[in-house]
Amino acid sequence: EQCSCSSTCVKSSSMALKGRIRQETRPEEGPEPKLAMMAVVYIEGLEFEANRYDVLKNESSLSIDWLPMSHDVIESSRRPPKLKSVHFVDVGQETTAIVIELLFDLLNMKLRSTYELRVGSVYDTKCDRMIDLTSHAATNVTFACEKIVGSDCRDAIKIDHHPVCNLMRNYHTRVIEHENHVDQIDVLISIEKNAHRLKKMRYFVAFHGKCEENSKNDNGECVLDMEKANQTRFCVPNRVNCTRFNRKFSLTIQNYDVAAKYGIQICGILDPRFESPPIVAGTRKIAADALTVSTTVSSLSVIAPADSLLRTLIGYAFVLAFLLIILIIFISYKCATGRWCKGDNLENDQFLMDENSLTVFEDIVIGKGRFGTVYIGQLSPDWHGPVVLDDQQRVAVKTNRYLDKSRKSDFFDEIEGAKEVGRHSRILSFIGTVVKNGNVLHVMEYCSNGNLLDYLIAKRKYMVELQEKGINLNESLPSLDDVDFDEVISIHDLYRISSQICTAMMFLGSKSIVHNALCARHVLMTSDHNVKLGDFGNISTPTTPNCTPVENQYKWSSLELLRGETATSLSDVWSYGVVLWEIFTMGGRPYYNVPDAGIRGLVEKGFRLQKPDGCNLQIYQLMRETWLDNPTDRPTFSQISQRISQSASQFTPEASRNFLTISTLCDYYLDDPSASREAPATSSLPRRQQTHYDAAALISESERLLGYRL
Numbered sequence: 001e002q003c004s005c006s007s008t009c010v011k012s013s014s015m016a017l018k019g020r021i022r023q024e025t026r027p028e029e030g031p032e033p034k035l036a037m038m039a040v041v042y043i044e045g046l047e048f049e050a051n052r053y054d055v056l057k058n059e060s061s062l063s064i065d066w067l068p069m070s071h072d073v074i075e076s077s078r079r080p081p082k083l084k085s086v087h088f089v090d091v092g093q094e095t096t097a098i099v100i101e102l103l104f105d106l107l108n109m110k111l112r113s114t115y116e117l118r119v120g121s122v123y124d125t126k127c128d129r130m131i132d133l134t135s136h137a138a139t140n141v142t143f144a145c146e147k148i149v150g151s152d153c154r155d156a157i158k159i160d161h162h163p164v165c166n167l168m169r170n171y172h173t174r175v176i177e178h179e180n181h182v183d184q185i186d187v188l189i190s191i192e193k194n195a196h197r198l199k200k201m202r203y204f205v206a207f208h209g210k211c212e213e214n215s216k217n218d219n220g221e222c223v224l225d226m227e228k229a230n231q232t233r234f235c236v237p238n239r240v241n242c243t244r245f246n247r248k249f250s251l252t253i254q255n256y257d258v259a260a261k262y263g264i265q266i267c268g269i270l271d272p273r274f275e276s277p278p279i280v281a282g283t284r285k286i287a288a289d290a291l292t293v294s295t296t297v298s299s300l301s302v303i304a305p306a307d308s309l310l311r312t313l314i315g316y317a318f319v320l321a322f323l324l325i326i327l328i329i330f331i332s333y334k335c336a337t338g339r340w341c342k343g344d345n346l347e348n349d350q351f352l353m354d355e356n357s358l359t360v361f362e363d364i365v366i367g368k369g370r371f372g373t374v375y376i377g378q379l380s381p382d383w384h385g386p387v388v389l390d391d392q393q394r395v396a397v398k399t400n401r402y403l404d405k406s407r408k409s410d411f412f413d414e415i416e417g418a419k420e421v422g423r424h425s426r427i428l429s430f431i432g433t434v435v436k437n438g439n440v441l442h443v444m445e446y447c448s449n450g451n452l453l454d455y456l457i458a459k460r461k462y463m464v465e466l467q468e469k470g471i472n473l474n475e476s477l478p479s480l481d482d483v484d485f486d487e488v489i490s491i492h493d494l495y496r497i498s499s500q501i502c503t504a505m506m507f508l509g510s511k512s513i514v515h516n517a518l519c520a521r522h523v524l525m526t527s528d529h530n531v532k533l534g535d536f537g538n539i540s541t542p543t544t545p546n547c548t549p550v551e552n553q554y555k556w557s558s559l560e561l562l563r564g565e566t567a568t569s570l571s572d573v574w575s576y577g578v579v580l581w582e583i584f585t586m587g588g589r590p591y592y593n594v595p596d597a598g599i600r601g602l603v604e605k606g607f608r609l610q611k612p613d614g615c616n617l618q619i620y621q622l623m624r625e626t627w628l629d630n631p632t633d634r635p636t637f638s639q640i641s642q643r644i645s646q647s648a649s650q651f652t653p654e655a656s657r658n659f660l661t662i663s664t665l666c667d668y669y670l671d672d673p674s675a676s677r678e679a680p681a682t683s684s685l686p687r688r689q690q691t692h693y694d695a696a697a698l699i700s701e702s703e704r705l706l707g708y709r710l
């Protein structure tokens with residue numbers, strides 16, 4: 001044992017605070033309340049004898065050091081604690097305890113500061129000598145007002161902090177006057193705007209002087225001895241009795257010693273009561289930024305503290321990185337939710353076309369949908385892409401120009417969907433996108449015969465006209481003078497169209513794509529009367545499933561989708577059945593008097609669309625199978641394709657009775673907007689009051705009309 005005591009060998013075991021720090025009013029100590037604190041040190045081997053030992057408040061016996069916290073500078077108004085009492089207590093088994101009571105000024109509480117309490121030796125009054133403790137007993141005492149019994153924190157919060165020095169890094173220095181005055185240099189100091197804005201500083205004090213030789217701190221900074229440092233005080237504008245400055249002030253270093261290194265530390269003061277030089281851990285030394293002054297008189301200059309500059313740069317870099325991250329998160333969020341970035345990403349898009357390759361004829365409107373107007377456009381003669389265009393290079397063009405935000409996102413969904421679906425002879429070809437005047441144009445293959453629904457309605461109307469003229473297409477071959485054969489449609493054509501749609505659906509199925517919005521309106525007819533399936537804005541895949549019916553598509557939606565279950569290609573089969581029904585009614589309106597909201601209830605109760613007039617039972621049987629509740633009971637598209645081919649074989653183009661006889665009395669032609677718009681004034685179409693929808697009545701009506709069960 002390295003014990004310097006000859007009579008007895010002592011070592012401290014532990015030191016602890018006893019009880020909590022209390023705020024007490026002690027009239028004998030003055031009017032201000034004090035913070036009373038007790039610590040106990042256990043010492044082994046110290047023979048207890050009442051009043052024999054003492055703890056002296058000096059460096060070796062009892063030392064109290066302040067440990068710097070975030071505001072690591074305090075000023076002299078922080079009075080050292082008072083040693084109030086020391087008692088030696090016999091705790092038995094050759095252990096003596098020292099109970100120390102200290103009194104701190106209330107000010108300490110308001111700073112959340114920490115003191116280190118250390119007992120290094122005890123004074124033996126009998127032998128008149130110090131007895132060292134083999135290991136020092138030490139403990140930390142932290143003052144935080146909320147932890148102090150009897151304190152009122154409201155008071156503490158209101159009191160300003162002491163000078164804030166090391167936080168004041170953002171200032172710059174330069175020499176402003178140097179000619180031949182090497183012994184005296186003037187330094188201009190500029191403090192960045194935020195420094196006093198953020199902290200609401202009232203005063204600034206610049207401490208400057210020679211750096212202490214060999215006394216660099218751990219960071220290698222210059223250390224100023226505050227006893228020798230000069231002070232210059234400055235005020236933010238509008239303070240009285242103080243040299244004013246507006247973010248810039250100058251100070252003079254007298255008797256400048258070119259051989260020495262200088263340092264400067266600027267402290268901001270919030271509370272004018274605390275202006276005296278800071279004391280660091282009781283040593284009156286303070287870390288300062290080195291003012292490097294070159295020694296050649298002609299080029300005397302002060303270099304801004306390097307680390308200060310570096311820290312500023314690092315600070316900026318952090319802020320920039322943070323902003324960048326926020327931006328990236330924001331853009332990704334927008335992309336993930338609203339597909340916001342799609343328009344912007346078009347720049348990198350292989351489908352982005354040169355705006356000069358397209359002319360849009362905004363005066364030629366082909367049609368209007370929920371997502372805007374479709375115009376006719378023309379690609380330049382030298383455009384050669386993967387799509388074969390007509391000899392005029394015509395294309396159909398949709399624009400996002402007049403759409404609101406939510407519709408814009410649907411617009412981009414449609415473009416993305418079209419890209420994902422890809423190319424097939426029965427799929428409407430996506431040609432590309434053009435950005436013109438900040439608007440995005442969706443360029444696609446042009447189908448001069450428009451959508452299938454309008455196509456069928458037009459044919460039906462013409463055929464009804466013929467019927468009303470007494471021309472029966474099925475009985476005798478009418479003369480070419482009486483009939484425009486381009487305007488009629490044969491049953492064979494209806495099968496052909498049905499089969500072509502089925503082919504398109506098989507192609508989607510092969511790519512595990514569910515269309516979700518299959519209806520006659522979304523099928524387009526080319527100039528040679530063939531089918532192109534379009535409208536891919538709602539497609540889903542196994543990785544991006546869909547379980548909600550598309551707006552306006554309830555009447556085509558499968559039962560499972562109406563119930564909020566996931567759509568599969570067998571859900572498209574249901575929609576296909578409704579399209580078959582539209583085809584064989586030649587544009588009839590499914591559930592003509594039922595609002596969208598009532599569809600699910602009807603379908604769940606078992607109601608299904610009635611058999612179209614003139615449609616053969618095999619096809620209606622097929623339709624009914626596509627509307628079976630359980631998706632797996634429904635036929636697949638390839639089975640449907642076979643069944644249609646079988647059924648169609650009876651209707652060769654040359655066969656007699658190759659045209660549907662249309663009953664104008666059918667409900668599903670009622671209130672057809674195009675019928676009322678275009679029906680001739682002499683039309684004998686009966687007008688019926690729109691009935692209110694009643695599911696039960698509809699079911700029974702359907703059963704009565706059909707007399708048909710699966």
Ligand SMILES: Nc1ncnc2c1ncn2[C@@H]1O[C@H](COP(=O)(O)OP(=O)(O)OP(=O)(O)O)[C@@H](O)[C@H]1O
Pocket residue numbers: 366367368369370371372373374396398428444445446447448449450451521522524535552
């Ligand atoms: N490529 C095209 N070729 C010819 N006509 C087209 C083309 N695309 C759209 N049309 C016509 O423009 C109309 C509007 O099309 P759009 O896709 O905007 O809406 P929609 O498909 O009818 O309905 P929705 O509002 O459900 O999308 C179509 O009904 C069709 O008549």
